Amino acid sequence: MGQPDFEREPSDPKKPELNPLLKLGLELGPLLVFFFANSRSEWLIEKWPVLGSFGGPIFMATGLFMVATAIALIVSWMLTRTLPIMPLVSGAVVFVFGALTLYLQDDVFIKMKPTIVNSLFGAVLLGGLFFGKSLLGYVFESAFKLDAEGWRKLTLRWGIFFFVLAALNEIIWRNFSTDFWVAFKVWGTMPLTILFTFTQMPLIMRHSVEQKPAE
Numbered sequence: 001m002g003q004p005d006f007e008r009e010p011s012d013p014k015k016p017e018l019n020p021l022l023k024l025g026l027e028l029g030p031l032l033v034f035f036f037a038n039s040r041s042e043w044l045i046e047k048w049p050v051l052g053s054f055g056g057p058i059f060m061a062t063g064l065f066m067v068a069t070a071i072a073l074i075v076s077w078m079l080t081r082t083l084p085i086m087p088l089v090s091g092a093v094v095f096v097f098g099a100l101t102l103y104l105q106d107d108v109f110i111k112m113k114p115t116i117v118n119s120l121f122g123a124v125l126l127g128g129l130f131f132g133k134s135l136l137g138y139v140f141e142s143a144f145k146l147d148a149e150g151w152r153k154l155t156l157r158w159g160i161f162f163f164v165l166a167a168l169n170e171i172i173w174r175n176f177s178t179d180f181w182v183a184f185k186v187w188g189t190m191p192l193t194i195l196f197t198f199t200q201m202p203l204i205m206r207h208s209v210e211q212k213p214a215e
Contacts, residue, residue, distance in 0.1 A: 026076050027087060028190065030068035030094075035186040037061035038179070058107045058178050065110075066098040090117050111173040111181060114189070115166045122162030125155050150207025154200060161196055165189060 037044060041057035054060040069091045076087065093113050100109040128135035134151035136158055146154065168189075173181045 022079075023076075026072040030065055030072055031186055031190070033068040034061050034065040035182055037064045038182045054102065055105055058110070058182070059102055059105065061182070062098050062101050062107075062110045066094055069094045086121065089120065093117050093120075107178060111169075111178075114169040114185065118162045118166035118169065122159045122166065125159035125162065129155055129159070145209050146204065146207045147209050150203065153203055153207070157200060157203075161193075165192070168192075 038057045038061035041051075041060055044060065045052045051060050051064075054063045073087060073091050076082075093116055097109040097113040097116070101107055125135055129152060134148070134155045136155040137146075137151050172184050172188075176184075
């Protein structure tokens with residue numbers, strides 16, 4: 001059995017592709033676990049008392065979030081034998097900041113995780129453009145086939161959007177309750193991301209290219 005690879009180049013014909021709904025489930029699943037564990041902590045502890053050893057609701061949710069993230073990455077690797085770059089980076093930050101949250105019993109670390117991840121993604125995308133690389137193709141190439149100008153514009157917009165998400169996270173966790181912040185991660189950040197994605201469809205349509213049939 002071969003060793004796992006990092007995600008292949010977007011144009012690599014050998015690059016395995018996941019069903020879009022399955023990919024969305026693997027990426028959104030851990031976040032839903034986090035929300036459910038935080039909102040239903042008393043019920044979960046009543047069913048499985050050992051979960052009470054994590055501490056308060058946010059700490060139990062953090063521990064289960066880490067487990068769910070690890071499971072999602074393992075399933076993704078088992079299906080594709082590759083390590084998806086963005087979920088892998090996000091997962092690494094989850095494990096580091098989640099471990100600090102549990103060890104120090106301080107939820108500031110897990111609350112800062114979205115700021116760090118989104119700022120990192122934004123910096124990578126915009127930095128890639130500075131060096132002439134439209135790195136967003138690694139994420140969306142299986143869904144869209146765009147010309148070079150289209151990838152550059154889309155990468156620029158997503159880079160800026162990631163910094164907007166980072167700023168929003170800072171505003172929310174510093175000014176509102178923990179429960180509100182957790183709810184915003186699921187019912188605020190995700191709808192905003194989906195809405196932003198739809199607003200980019202005119203650009204995508206303008207710069208779409210026909211895929212050549214395989215010989």
